[in-house]
Amino acid sequence: MKDITKTYSNGEVTIVWKPEVCKHSEVCFRGLPEVFDPHAKPWINATGSNTERIIQQVNKCPSGALTYFMNNEVLANGSSPEITASSLAEIVPNGPRLIYGSIHTKDTSGHETQEYKVTAFCRCGSSSNMPYCDGTHIKTGFTDNE
Structure with a gap:
């Protein structure tokens, strides 16, 4: 399966979406529909709310399909930081x-x-x-x- 990763930014925070990881719990748009709207194209509007609320909602994603990084954490070579999890x-x-x-x-x-x-x-x-x-x-x- 092709690894698809999409990013959406408000200039301060970048939302990372990995559709192949998503379990479609709908927690994202039920909690912050002004950012996560499954009927819109694109379905993520990173300018729909402030950074703090976006981070709070992304942290509720039960599958980990949604993650984020702060734009000021972009590495010197221009790449995004590796999003990792411990055991x-x-x-x-x-x-x-x-x-x-x-x-x-x-x-x-x-x-x-x-x-x-x-x-x-x-x-x-x-x-x-x-x-x-x-x-x-x-x-x-x-x-x-x-």
Whole structure:
């Protein structure tokens, strides 16, 4: 599969989108529709909000398909900094379990996939894209108290 990476900048921050990593949880445009609009072309409008709100929303992306870098961090040779993740498992309060790093995943039918950077696994049990989080926990009101 061809590695497609798209970037969108407001001059201060650059949003990086890797469509092949996206799990279509819709968290991005449900939280900041003035920047992330799936009906617009292009679907990301980096000037639609301020940098702080963009960073907050990008950090909520459960799959890691959306990342960012600050434009003042561009390397001397003009390239973007490498976006890396350490090996780490993290529980998002009232949300998915995030696994940072490169992992192989096998679903119940035996289909294997290689995941990179951040993988979001469902904790609420209601995802239509098991074992991955698709954002259904937001609709169902899942909380850690259940």
